[in-house]
Amino acid sequence: MSESFDVVVAGAGHNSLITAAYAARAGFRVLVLEGSERIGGDATSEPLTLPGFLHDSCASAHNLIQANPMLRKNELELGRYGLEYIRPDPVVAMPFLDGETLTMSLDVERTVAELARFSAHDANAYRTLLADWELMAPVVEDERANPPRLPSEVAARTEASPMGPAMERIRRSSALDVIAERFDEPHVRAFFAWMAFMTLEAIDEPGTGLLAFSLVAGRQRSSWTTPRGGSIRLPLALAAVIEEAGGTVMTSKPVQRILVEAGRAVGVETADGSHFEAKKAVVSTIHIKHLPGVVGERHLPDRFVESVGRWKPSIAMFVTHYALSEAPRFGAGHGRESVAMAALESIDELRALLADQRSGRIHLDEPVLLAITSSLVDPSRAPAGQHTFKVVTFVPYDLPGGPQRWDDLKAEVSAAIFDRLCRLSPNLSSRIVLAEHVESPLDMERRNPANWHGSCHGGAAAPEQSGYFRPAAGWSSYRMPIAGLYQTGACTHPGGSISGFPGRNCAAVLPSDLGSSLDDAVNAKRLAAKP
Numbered sequence: 001m002s003e004s005f006d007v008v009v010a011g012a013g014h015n016s017l018i019t020a021a022y023a024a025r026a027g028f029r030v031l032v033l034e035g036s037e038r039i040g041g042d043a044t045s046e047p048l049t050l051p052g053f054l055h056d057s058c059a060s061a062h063n064l065i066q067a068n069p070m071l072r073k074n075e076l077e078l079g080r081y082g083l084e085y086i087r088p089d090p091v092v093a094m095p096f097l098d099g100e101t102l103t104m105s106l107d108v109e110r111t112v113a114e115l116a117r118f119s120a121h122d123a124n125a126y127r128t129l130l131a132d133w134e135l136m137a138p139v140v141e142d143e144r145a146n147p148p149r150l151p152s153e154v155a156a157r158t159e160a161s162p163m164g165p166a167m168e169r170i171r172r173s174s175a176l177d178v179i180a181e182r183f184d185e186p187h188v189r190a191f192f193a194w195m196a197f198m199t200l201e202a203i204d205e206p207g208t209g210l211l212a213f214s215l216v217a218g219r220q221r222s223s224w225t226t227p228r229g230g231s232i233r234l235p236l237a238l239a240a241v242i243e244e245a246g247g248t249v250m251t252s253k254p255v256q257r258i259l260v261e262a263g264r265a266v267g268v269e270t271a272d273g274s275h276f277e278a279k280k281a282v283v284s285t286i287h288i289k290h291l292p293g294v295v296g297e298r299h300l301p302d303r304f305v306e307s308v309g310r311w312k313p314s315i316a317m318f319v320t321h322y323a324l325s326e327a328p329r330f331g332a333g334h335g336r337e338s339v340a341m342a343a344l345e346s347i348d349e350l351r352a353l354l355a356d357q358r359s360g361r362i363h364l365d366e367p368v369l370l371a372i373t374s375s376l377v378d379p380s381r382a383p384a385g386q387h388t389f390k391v392v393t394f395v396p397y398d399l400p401g402g403p404q405r406w407d408d409l410k411a412e413v414s415a416a417i418f419d420r421l422c423r424l425s426p427n428l429s430s431r432i433v434l435a436e437h438v439e440s441p442l443d444m445e446r447r448n449p450a451n452w453h454g455s456c457h458g459g460a461a462a463p464e465q466s467g468y469f470r471p472a473a474g475w476s477s478y479r480m481p482i483a484g485l486y487q488t489g490a491c492t493h494p495g496g497s498i499s500g501f502p503g504r505n506c507a508a509v510l511p512s513d514l515g516s517s518l519d520d521a522v523n524a525k526r527l528a529a530k531p
């Protein structure tokens with residue numbers, strides 16, 4: 001072994017950096033090894049088009065993490081390390097081909113008034129939806145902020161909640177059914193369906209009902225909240241906490257093997273042949289599909305390996321980043337353009353997309369789109385007067401003929417989506433495009449091995465891959481089947497997105513196994529690592 005640490009962390013996504021930051025604050029000597037040239041994984045920002053344009057390569061919205069005690073209680077004081085969130089207003093604008101635009105504002109009353117333009121009934125239904133979520137949110141947030149419980153316990157807690165069995169019924173429903181039950185007007189239905197789809201789950205399937213509430217309530221509260229200076233500011237702040245507490249973060253160090261001796265994880269080997277000893281623990285955020293290969297299947301129980309073998313990806317994303325000479329207009333109203341723009345013509349179009357997804361077809365007829373112009377609220381992202389523009393649609397990774405077909409198809413798909421978007425904007429055209437950069441689901445897997453099969457949330461959040469079953473039944477408490485080996489990241493509860501919950505939950509389990517605690521880490525603010 002060349003160098004020795006208490007805790008060695010494989011991968012520097014935001015979750016594993018959070019685990020590492022608490023461990024470092026608790027006084028453990030921590031080493032983080034990131035395979036790529038930069039930390040952050042899907043929470044990153046890069047000059048993908050032209051000098052001076054800083055694009056969020058993957059995630060832009062940091063919504064779920066706002067409810068994480070790490071930020072809510074300021075446990076790691078990330079503001080001291082340059083993390084500052086912007087809450088854009090308007091929240092999102094949804095233009096339709098018939099000339100209508102539905103705009104959500106940070107002011108609830110304004111959003112309600114906007115909905116009332118379409119339907120008085122639906123405006124009232126929105127108030128009811130938010131009120132219902134107020135009753136259900138504490139249950140869901142408590143689940144997210146703790147290691148998973150047995151399904152029977154989750155059901156019992158749900159039934160005992162203020163909404164009682166009605167919450168259990170919502171949980172078991174599909175989000176599209178919930179929306180169709182509560183809202184009548186077609187534009188309004190499309191808006192809520194689009195919102196519920198934003199974690200890329202098959203929201204026509206049972207078990208997705210809560211997504212009809214959680215996403216829209218989160219956006220209503222926090223908007224398309226994004227760090228000033230780009231998504232990368234979150235991992236940079238976390239790395240600064242680790243380094244201030246005496247830890248080390250290294251890039252371009254892919255972990256090739258997790259070393260196991262006498263049934264215990266004792267260190268790692270990186271691709272360049274370096275060995276790093278882990279005296280107390282190894283924390284992995286290596287995708288669960290890759291973990292058996294890195295650890296050695298022989299060290300893992302058959303039941304675990306079989307479970308990983310069944311792991312399913314989620315719907316993938318297709319992204320084009322543009323450098324624009326002016327901001328695209330989507331008719332948000334209130335005199336200000338919206339950072340986020342949504343496109344979905346009807347709830348039936350979403351059903352059609354999900355059907356195409358299942359048959360491996362790219363849905364380009366009326367694609368479901370999300371477009372983000374972060375530079376509208378954060379001028380540091382682009383030269384004065386110019387803008388970054390990110391356009392996302394939702395596609396299968398695997399195509400007839402194999403995923404490598406994406407390399408031939410991506411330019412054509414990107415152009416078709418751009419043409420569709422231009423129909424929704426009076427000024428978006430190739431005239432204002434200075435440069436572009438396209439990434440297919442295959443490219444996303446190439447940029448980050450944790451985007452397995454284009455899954456940007458670790459894998460589908462279907463009931464059999466959620467909670468107690470994530471990543472495998474019996475191993476969902478962040479402790480892997482090998483002593484001293486822990487797993488965090490999107491493949492663990494409560495799954496993908498910029499939530500930081502997998503990272504903080506793992507940080508609660510790991511130090512307590514090592515005779516310390518999360519509270520020790522929180523109370524040890526600013527202390528350098530113990531010698």
Ligand SMILES: Cc1cc2nc3c(=O)[nH]c(=O)nc-3n(C[C@H](O)[C@H](O)[C@H](O)COP(=O)(O)OP(=O)(O)OC[C@H]3O[C@@H](n4cnc5c(N)ncnc54)[C@H](O)[C@@H]3O)c2cc1C
Nearest residue numbers: 011013015035041042059060061255456489490496497498
């Ligand atoms: C295009 C796109 C847009 C998205 N938009 C949003 C959004 O707006 N809001 C939102 O909440 N979520 C969004 N997401 C999802 C979100 O970004 C991810 O779910 C989240 O970042 C996952 O975080 P993580 O901590 O699990 O790890 P990741 O971000 O996946 O990072 C894992 C890290 O581990 C490294 N690694 C893997 N294997 C090894 C190894 N063997 N050795 C060393 N290092 C290794 C990787 O290089 C990577 O840096 C988006 C994702 C994509 C792809």
